[in-house]
Amino acid sequence: MSETTTSEAPAFRPLYQQVRDTLVRRLIVGSWTPGMMLPSEFQLASELGVSQGTVRKALDAMTAEHLLLRRQGRGTFVALPEEGRILFKFFRLVADGGERLFPQSRVLGRVKARASAADREQLGLAKGADVWRIDRVRHLGEAPVISERITLPVARFEALGQMADIPNNVYALYSEVFGITIGKAAEKLKAAIADATLAERLGCETGHPVLSIERLALALDDTPVEHRISFCLTDSFHYRSDL
Amino acid sequence: MSETTTSEAPAFRPLYQQVRDTLVRRLIVGSWTPGMMLPSEFQLASELGVSQGTVRKALDAMTAEHLLLRRQGRGTFVALPEEGRILFKFFRLVADGGERLFPQSRVLGRVKARASAADREQLGLAKGADVWRIDRVRHLGEAPVISERITLPVARFEALGQMADIPNNVYALYSEVFGITIGKAAEKLKAAIADATLAERLGCETGHPVLSIERLALALDDTPVEHRISFCLTDSFHYRSDL
DNA sequence: CAGTGGTCTAGACCACATA
């Protein structure tokens, strides 16, 4: 997708991609908000001075990125973070039987701290920047299955300090309260061993194998927004990856 | 394009999808083989009695599935299993530094066996069917990193018994020797602990955490072809997943 | 019914690769 142009001419960006970019910008700046219905293809086409087919290509591309939702006969809508399929786009833990449960979360702590060198590297922050750290345990059904720490730049999430509590679905929170939409994420998976505190949180023995998942989530403009490290019990659940 | 109405619920498959299906069939039956150049869009269009734009949509869909490779000014080609990017589509293990090495394999054993109940379930085989079991260790750089067992239905891979040895890239083998192209795969990841034999194969201690990856690979017609279970050391490598 | 997205066509022109 992304063209690593060395340094040269305007490089020729197709019209439909330019259209896509201007429409994505409307999502970023918030003039189009989740759930909202977009103007029809013909309206957008005449507004932007391109043909309806070109607008369609742009809308199709954004739909493929899960930014929009199109329904024949109804219209084109800005995707909601809660939309079932979108939600599971970022939650890959599945019961071995196949059922896809959605986790309940219990927050253990939420503190403001100075960003470590690693935090600054991952989140692209300047020296001296602050971050939020949220620790929580997530349950699938009855049992605790995930223990995780979420790291967020305070600069983009000032008001987090004034919130009574952190909701279960933080990506909906980022979107609705802070106007930040997570577009994609990259995860690094490793096998590890539960230490004493992790074992206590998850109700397993020290030394039990756990799946560690390190995630970096990016906003629509590809800037890093959230860093997260999760430790999961995979005795009756697994991480599903489709290739 | 004939409108094969089957008197049932679906009743209306878009023309470009019908075109895609007939073209995919040419890949399945082998009248188009990897590396081959396809006729031009206009030739296909006139042959199939549809417009060039409709052929284009079908070709674009197949390109998105990594079945074809299109290059402006050159033509449209059947994708090779060795194509760099395609190869890494199915190999997600990355060095922590970021380099993507490709593994070297050492085969430990290759035996024919009666399919277990689990094998039959996963591969869709009848009672009494036979399977091949291939055990191998894979190295990334110097050190052994993966120990895996591949299970294949003998019915689809008869000639495997006569082969002197198993090449490193088995998906290229399936394609070139058996005419079977792997289109997609689903993986289930868990954390586990190395037992004595695994520890010996990977050169780690018994009890060391390992990432277990269970994969079911499907052919272009969505029939299961290969079942594989891999155990990976993730001390200096990780499994990368993009969401 | 009117309005939306979805499909299909036809033709023009652009960008790229090769001979």
Added chain:
DNA sequence: ATGTGGTCTAGACCACTGG
């Protein structure tokens, strides 16, 4: 120069949704 895929347009018609 020729042939390829890539883009863009314009228009017609189909399929679905909701009043």
